[in-house]
Amino acid sequence: xxxxxxxxxxxxxxxxxxxxxxxxxxxxxxxxxxxxxxxxxxxxxxxxxxxxxxxxxxxxxxxxxxxxxxxxxxxxxxxxxxxxxxxxxxxxxxxxxxxxxxxxxxxxxxxxxxxxxxxxxxxxxxxxxxxxxxxxxxxxxxxxxxxxxxxxxxxxxxxxxxxxxxxxxxxxxxxxxxxxxxxxxx
Amino acid sequence: xxxxxxxxxxxxxxxxxxxxxxxxxxxxxxxxxxxxxxxxxxxxxxxxxxxxxxxxxxxxxxxxxxxxxxxxxxxxxxxxxxxxxxxxxxxxxxxxxxxxxxxxxxxxxxxxxxxxxxxxxxxxxxxxxxxxxxxxxxxxxxxxxxxxxxxxxxxxxxxxxxxxxxxxxxxxxxxxxxxxxxxxxx
Amino acid sequence: xxxxxxxxxxxxxxxxxxxxxxxxxxxxxxxxxxxxxxxxxxxxxxxxxxxxxxxxxxxxxxxxxxxxxxxxxxxxxxxxxxxxxxxxxxxxxxxxxxxxxxxxxxxxxxxxxxxxxxxxxxxxxxxxxxxxxxxxxxxxxxxxxxxxxxxxxxxxxxxxxxxxxxxxxxxxxxxxxxxxxxxxxx
Amino acid sequence: xxxxxxxxxxxxxxxxxxxxxxxxxxxxxxxxxxxxxxxxxxxxxxxxxxxxxxxxxxxxxxxxxxxxxxxxxxxxxxxxxxxxxxxxxxxxxxxxxxxxxxxxxxxxxxxxxxxxxxxxxxxxxxxxxxxxxxxxxxxxxxxxxxxxxxxxxxxxxxxxxxxxxxxxxxxxxxxxxxxxxxxxxx
DNA sequence: GATGAATGAGTCTTCATTCAT
DNA sequence: CATGAATGAAGACTCATTCAT
Numbered sequence: 001x002x003x004x005x006x007x008x009x010x011x012x013x014x015x016x017x018x019x020x021x022x023x024x025x026x027x028x029x030x031x032x033x034x035x036x037x038x039x040x041x042x043x044x045x046x047x048x049x050x051x052x053x054x055x056x057x058x059x060x061x062x063x064x065x066x067x068x069x070x071x072x073x074x075x076x077x078x079x080x081x082x083x084x085x086x087x088x089x090x091x092x093x094x095x096x097x098x099x100x101x102x103x104x105x106x107x108x109x110x111x112x113x114x115x116x117x118x119x120x121x122x123x124x125x126x127x128x129x130x131x132x133x134x135x136x137x138x139x140x141x142x143x144x145x146x147x148x149x150x151x152x153x154x155x156x157x158x159x160x161x162x163x164x165x166x167x168x169x170x171x172x173x174x175x176x177x178x179x180x181x182x183x184x185x186x
Numbered sequence: 187x188x189x190x191x192x193x194x195x196x197x198x199x200x201x202x203x204x205x206x207x208x209x210x211x212x213x214x215x216x217x218x219x220x221x222x223x224x225x226x227x228x229x230x231x232x233x234x235x236x237x238x239x240x241x242x243x244x245x246x247x248x249x250x251x252x253x254x255x256x257x258x259x260x261x262x263x264x265x266x267x268x269x270x271x272x273x274x275x276x277x278x279x280x281x282x283x284x285x286x287x288x289x290x291x292x293x294x295x296x297x298x299x300x301x302x303x304x305x306x307x308x309x310x311x312x313x314x315x316x317x318x319x320x321x322x323x324x325x326x327x328x329x330x331x332x333x334x335x336x337x338x339x340x341x342x343x344x345x346x347x348x349x350x351x352x353x354x355x356x357x358x359x360x361x362x363x364x365x366x367x368x369x370x371x372x
Numbered sequence: 373x374x375x376x377x378x379x380x381x382x383x384x385x386x387x388x389x390x391x392x393x394x395x396x397x398x399x400x401x402x403x404x405x406x407x408x409x410x411x412x413x414x415x416x417x418x419x420x421x422x423x424x425x426x427x428x429x430x431x432x433x434x435x436x437x438x439x440x441x442x443x444x445x446x447x448x449x450x451x452x453x454x455x456x457x458x459x460x461x462x463x464x465x466x467x468x469x470x471x472x473x474x475x476x477x478x479x480x481x482x483x484x485x486x487x488x489x490x491x492x493x494x495x496x497x498x499x500x501x502x503x504x505x506x507x508x509x510x511x512x513x514x515x516x517x518x519x520x521x522x523x524x525x526x527x528x529x530x531x532x533x534x535x536x537x538x539x540x541x542x543x544x545x546x547x548x549x550x551x552x553x554x555x556x557x558x
Numbered sequence: 559x560x561x562x563x564x565x566x567x568x569x570x571x572x573x574x575x576x577x578x579x580x581x582x583x584x585x586x587x588x589x590x591x592x593x594x595x596x597x598x599x600x601x602x603x604x605x606x607x608x609x610x611x612x613x614x615x616x617x618x619x620x621x622x623x624x625x626x627x628x629x630x631x632x633x634x635x636x637x638x639x640x641x642x643x644x645x646x647x648x649x650x651x652x653x654x655x656x657x658x659x660x661x662x663x664x665x666x667x668x669x670x671x672x673x674x675x676x677x678x679x680x681x682x683x684x685x686x687x688x689x690x691x692x693x694x695x696x697x698x699x700x701x702x703x704x705x706x707x708x709x710x711x712x713x714x715x716x717x718x719x720x721x722x723x724x725x726x727x728x729x730x731x732x733x734x735x736x737x738x739x740x741x742x743x744x
Numbered sequence: 745g746a747t748g749a750a751t752g753a754g755t756c757t758t759c760a761t762t763c764a765t
Numbered sequence: 766c767a768t769g770a771a772t773g774a775a776g777a778c779t780c781a782t783t784c785a786t
Contacts, residue, residue, distance in 0.1 A: 002770080022208030026756060036772045041757060043770095141361060142353070148346040149365055156338030164330055175327060179335055183369035190746085212781060222747040227782065374749080394580030398777060408751045413778060415749095513733060516722055521737055524714030532706040539700070547699060551707055555741030562767085584760060594768045599761065 005043040007033045013054055014096045021051060021109055048109050055110045058097045065090040076132045081177055083129065084154060088173070091158030098158060138184045146184070153180040191229040193219045199240055200282045207237060207295055234295050241296045244283045251276040262318045267363055269315065270340060274359070277344030284344060324370045332370070339366040377415040379405045385426055386468045393423060393481055420481050427482045430469040437462040448504045453549055455501065456526060460545070463530030470530060510556045518556070525552040563601040565591045571612055572654045579609060579667055606667050613668045616655040623648040634690045639735055641687065642712060646731070649716030656716060696742045704742070711738040 011033035015024045026047055030037045044050040066086045070079055091098035104110055126147070133146055157176045161168040197219035201210045212233055216223045230236040252272045256265055277284035290296055312333070319332055343362045347354040383405035387396045398419055402409045416422040438458045442451055463470035476482055498519070505518055529548045533540040569591040573582045584605055588595045602608040624644045628637055649656035662668055684705070691704055715734045719726040 004771085020206050020208060022206055022755095025754080027754085037756090038758080038772055038774095039770080042772095047756070139361075139365075144350055144353070145346060145358070145362070148342060148349075152338055152342030152345070156334060156342070159338070160331060160334040163334075167328070167330070172331070175325075176331070179325075179369040182371070183365040185368070188745090211779075213779090223782085224747050224784085225745080228745070228747095233781065376750085392578050392580060394578055394776095397775080399775085409777090410751055410753095410779080411749080414751095417778095419777065511733075511737075514725070516725070517718060517730070517734070520714060520718040520721075524710060524717075528706060528710030528714070531710070532703060535706075536702055539702070544703070547697075548703070551697075551741040553741075554743070555737040557740070560766090583758075585758090595760085596762085596768055597766080600766070605760065 002043070004033070004035050004039055008035065008040055008043060008050070009054060009057060012050060013058070013100055016051060016054065017096050017099045017103060021047075021104075021107065048111075051104065051107070051109045052111055054100060055104055058100045061094065061097050062087070062090055062101060070128050076136050077181065079132065080129065080181070084150070084177055084180065085173075087154045088157050088176075091154065092161055092168070095158070095162055102155065137186055139186055141184075149184065150180070153183075188229070190219070190221050190225055194221065194226055194229060194236070195240060195243055198236060199244070199286055202237060202240065203282050203285045203289060207233075207290075207293065234297075237290065237293070237295045238297055240286060241290055244286045247280065247283055248273070248276055248287060256314050262322050263367065265318065266315065266367070270336070270363055270366065271359075273340045274343050274362075277340070278347055278354070281344070281348055288341065323372055325372055327370075335370065336366070339369075374415070376405070376407050376411055380407065380412055380415060380422070381426060381429060384422060385430070385472055388423060388426065389468050389471045389475060393419075393476075393479065420483075423476065423479070423481045424483055426472060427476055430472045433466065433469055434459070434462055434473060442501070448508050449553065451504065452501065452553070456522070456549055456552065457545075459526045460529050460548075463526065464533055464540070467530070467534055474527065509558055511558055513556075521556065522552070525555075560601070562591070562593050562597055566593065566598055566601060566608070567612060567615060570608060571616070571658055574609060574612065575654050575657045575661060579605075579662075579665065606669075609662065609665075609667045610669055612658060613662055616658045619652065619655055620645070620648055620659060628687070634695075635739065637690065638687065638739070642708070642735055642738065643731075645712045646715050646734075649712070650719055650726070653716070653720055660713065695744055697744055699742075707742065708738075711741075 008029065012024070012029045015029060015032065026040055027037055029050075030040045033040075040050070044053065066083060071082070074082075130143065138146075153176075157173075157180075160176070161173075194215065198210070198215045201215060201218065212226055213223055215236075216226045219226075226236070230239065252269060257268070260268070316329065339362075343359075343366075346362070347359075380401065384396070384401045387401060387404065398412055399409055401422075402412045405412075412422070416425065438455060443454070446454075502515065510518075525548075529545075529552075532548070533545075566587065570582070570587045573587060573590065584598055585595055587608075588598045591598075598608070602611065624641060629640070632640075688701065696704075711734075715731075715738075718734070719731075
């Protein structure tokens with residue numbers, strides 16, 4: 001990827017998160033990225049194209065962050081915790097990318113093609129855990145509720161430590177996971 | 187409140203939720219509400235003023251929905267469940283108002299004056315519960331985490347049933363509360 | 373029609389004729405008409421809409437100019453001459469409108485709906501002459517050739533006197549008609 | 559002339575005819591011609607330069623088509639007919655070049671230098687006929703009217719057969735010439 | 745109170761042209 | 766020669782807001 005293209009992606013992501021799609025002008029993005037407006041449209045056909053590419057970019061980052069962790073030798077709880085931590089750490093370390101995904105997940109500006117392409121990979125990732133959930137020591141419930149509960153807790157934890165960074169330490173992160181795990185345990 | 191003023195409030199709320207602040211034009215609001223653009227600016231000095239008033243309007247609704255419920259004769263869990271249910275029901279019955287609050291809670295368009303005024307009332311409402319939490323049979327943790335966990339679960343539950351309306355029944359709502367409660371229980 | 377709307381129509385017509393569709397900017401039109409750019413788009417949804425309305429406006433003018441002239445008591449040649457003169461006079465007196473029609477007749481910016489609506493009226497106007505042409509003392513030929521020959525001569529005459537205004541007098545106009553008439557006479 | 563230079567000329571001519579000067583972008587020309595934008599500007603200093611060169615190119619083509627035909631042994635009418643046919647055939651066989659000339663004849667983008675240079679040659683070509691017109695069996699009239707009448711008829715004939723290609727045959731072309739000739743004959 | 749014509753700054757996007765490679 | 770990334774002025778169109786009626 002060309003240098004200016006990357007610069008535009010990196011610059012526009014926090015702007016979109018903080019000011020929304022319509023609240024961020026292409027002029028502002030270009031200016032902040034230190035390129036001409038024409039350059040932005042050289043790399044991204046439209047503003048929609050830019051945000052679509054940002055969505056792919058962010059989702060790939062979060063997938064990478066969580067990937068390839070399942071360890072058969074550890075307990076199921078340990079494996080789930082590891083996944084949970086990967087997501088939470090990603091959200092804390094790269095809050096803009098995380099918030100971008102949360103904000104534009106339902107946005108009409110992300111093409112359904114892109115959404116579908118990404119969602120597929122996500123489903124693959126979680127497949128290995130689903131099995132464990134079903135056999136495990138956790139409450140009986142349908143998949144969607146479990147997934148939403150998991151995600152809700154990840155999101156909640158990230159948001160909480162974003163708001164209260166002085167509270168973020170090993171102990172409180174452990175506690176947050178226990179809140180989640182004790183909720184689903186039988 | 188005058189009829190047209192009310193019409194503008196009711197019309198603009200879902201528009202703002204679905205298209206965002208900058209994505210919704212005053213012309214569209216006026217047209218949808220069946221009034222002239224001039225009329226909108228007669229009742230609301232600026233677009234910011236309109237969204238500020240919507241925030242007050244929505245927050246007052248949710249406060250009303252949760253108010254005056256604490257019953258000394260019931261167990262603490264029952265009281266918390268009752269509060270949790272009030273919020274969840276509000277979000278399910280009036281999803282636009284609920285989403286409006288969630289979306290514009292952090293928005294720069296809501297004046298900090300308005301935010302402060304409202305937050306104050308909220309704190310009052312929760313004060314009575316805080317005591318219970320401290321004395322109760324729940325895990326030891328600091329207030330902010332508890333509040334955020336509570337809110338995260340409410341939000342999560344509402345979002346889940348919005349996405350999966352066919353799953354919404356007494357049993358699954360109870361289950362959702364148990365996920366929350368078992369999380370904080372010792 | 374509102375005053376500013378009319379002003380925009382009158383101002384833009386010569387601009388489009390002289391500089392073409394793409395060569396004339398909406399900013400220039402508005403400035404020349406003495407209105408704000410927003411005003412132009414208040415009355416005309418798009419630039420295409422403006423040129424479409426101009427086409428209707430011009431064609432209606434030329435139709436009015438030629439209308440209702442057929443006189444059974446005069447010779448056929450006199451009637452044709454009268455029609456020919458009406459068109460020629462229109463083109464000389466209102467050269468912008470005439471040139472606008474000639475230039476944008478085949479333009480993709482005029483909707484086919486508008487073209488059809490106008491063409492219909494034109495066909496009606498010429499119908500009464502067609503009969504005469506067929507029975508008359510003129511050469512045998514198919515309708516389209518006759519019509520194109522007639523129009524070509526009208527256009528030619530107007531263009532000629534536009535370029536050589538000092539030549540325009542009764543005698544030369546008569547001569548021009550004779551060039552046309554002797555062409556089609558047997 | 560280099561291959562790419564020629565390609566650009568051949569590609570841009572129909573584009574300019576169909577979409578106008580401002581309606582055709584240099585990017586589109588380059589893309590259609592299969593060259594880089596930089597290449598276009600290597601051969602043609604500006605867009606105006608390109609259209610200027612196209613004008614010369616087209617006018618030279620039409621001059622070639624009509625050149626060197628006057629035959630003292632034939633009747634004057636035969637000679638005029640031959641010239642008339644040369645132009646008509648050119649317009650029918652190479653409609654884009656012909657239309658280009660007609661469209662950009664009055665265009666401000668063609669430098670007056672170019673126009674003058676070309677017009678000169680044209681005058682030379684017609685000089686030999688003027689004499690004949692004056693002495694011949696045709697109506698008394700001034701030169702400009704005669705020239706415009708001649709051109710008008712050529713243009714008219716070409717346009718007519720472009721619109722009605724199925725009517726184009728020896729007989730109808732003869733008829734078209736007779737319309738013209740009988741018009742100017744005494 | 746209610747209207748909607750009028751405004752002009754601001755939006756996204758295109759374009760002719762340049763220049764380093 | 767040939768390329769295409771880079772530029773920023775200009776284009777069509779939108780929008781919050783005002784004000785005369």
